[in-house]
Each structure stands twice: as C-alpha cells, then as structure tokens.
Amino acid sequence: MRDTISFKEQNEDLQRLVLELMLVRQRNLAEALRLTKEDRAVTEERRAFLIKQQEDLLRELPSVEGHHQRLIFAEGALVLIVMERFLRLILCRTGAEHAGQTLPNLLQEATGEQVGILQFQATIDRDKAIRMVTLVRNTLLHGNYEQLAAEAGCTVKVFFKEEYLPAVEGLYQLLDFFMKQINPGTGKRT
Numbered sequence: 177m178r179d180t181i182s183f184k185e186q187n188e189d190l191q192r193l194v195l196e197l198m199l200v201r202q203r204n205l206a207e208a209l210r211l212t213k214e215d216r217a218v219t220e221e222r223r224a225f226l227i228k229q230q231e232d233l234l235r236e237l238p239s240v241e242g243h244h245q246r247l248i249f250a251e252g253a254l255v256l257i258v259m260e261r262f263l264r265l266i267l268c269r270t271g272a273e274h275a276g277q278t279l280p281n282l283l284q285e286a287t288g289e290q291v292g293i294l295q296f297q298a299t300i301d302r303d304k305a306i307r308m309v310t311l312v313r314n315t316l317l318h319g320n321y322e323q324l325a326a327e328a329g330c331t332v333k334v335f336f337k338e339e340y341l342p343a344v345e346g347l348y349q350l351l352d353f354f355m356k357q358i359n360p361g362t363g364k365r366t
Contacts, residue, residue, distance in 0.1 A: 309350075
C-alpha cells in the first residue's frame with residue numbers, strides 16, 4: 177500500500193480542466209479538418225499538422241476516465257464569455273476605451289437604475305446575483321478553488337458540487353432571461 181497520493185490524484189480539478197481542454201480542442205480540430213477539406217488554399221502541410229494534432233488527442237482521450245461527463249469548466253467559462261459579450265454589445269461598451277470594465281461592472285450598469293436596460297426576475301436579489309456572477313468568474317479566472325472552498329467552509333470537491341455547479345446553472349438561466357429581454361433585430365429592450 178502506498179503512503180503518498182500522487183499530484184494527479186490530489187488535483188482532480190486540474191485533471192478535469194485538462195480533459196475539458198482536450199475535448200473542446202478535439203472538437204475544434206475536427207471542425208478545422210472538415211473546413212480544410214473544402215478550402216483549396218490550405219496546404220497539405222497544414223492539413224497534415226491538423227491530422228497529427230487530432231491523432232495525438234485521440235490517443236490521449238481514451239486513457240482519461242469520465243470524459244463523457246458534463247464539461248463544467250467549459251460551460252461556466254462560455255456562459256460568462258457570452259454574458260460579458262452580450263452586455264458589452266447592448267451597453268455599447270466595446271473597444272479599447274472600455275477595456276477596463278469587467279463583467280460585474282457591466283452587469284451592475286445594465287441592471288442599475290440609471291441605465292436599467294435589463295431587469296432580474298422579481299424573485300432574484302440583484303446584489304446576490306451579481307455576487308454569484310463574480311464568484312463563478314473569479315473561480316474560473318483565478319483558479320484558486322481552495323480559497324473559495326475555504327470561504328464557503330467546505331472542501332474543493334464539495335464546493336464544486338454544492339456551490340459552483342448550481343451557480344453555473346443559475347448563470348445560464350440568468351443569461352437566457354436577459355437575452356429574452358432584448359429584441360434580436362434591434363438590440364434594444366423588447
């Protein structure tokens with residue numbers, strides 16, 4: 177029986193991040209290969225490179241357990257990216273002059289009394305929702321899950337199960353609710 181736990185075993189979150197990166201990359205490489213078949217300007221050297229990358233990933237993926245599971249890091253990151261981009265577009269906050277504005281700031285502005293383009297559901301506390309967005313954003317951006325778990329008074333594993341996953345689901349529902357408030361043709365409130 178071994179006395180020590182390996183780095184890999186101690187860091188399930190890192191394993192999951194790598195797995196999700198590999199799965200997203202595999203999908204993107206497959207799509208790149210599909211597109212290169214249609215593009216006559218793409219060199220055979222480039223096609224060969226993409227094929228080699230895809231083969232390398234396919235060799236690695238079967239050795240990773242549970243790769244069929246939900247991509248929780250990817251989902252959280254994509255919801256946040258879509259939300260920030262959506263807010264930037266409806267608030268007209270794109271370009272270098274708005275580079276310093278972060279997702280929580282944009283959300284406060286879009287839902288605040290002064291601008292008020294978007295509204296939360298009546299049952300949702302605005303400040304609590306903005307804290308939830310910030311929590312998920314910081315969790316992904318900074319990768320310091322131990323600090324967030326300690327703040328929540330639990331282990332990292334419990335944090336992801338009881339705090340992060342419900343927060344990502346809530347963010348998705350919030351994004352959906354916000355997007356339904358904006359006319360897709362005009363970009364203005366419906």
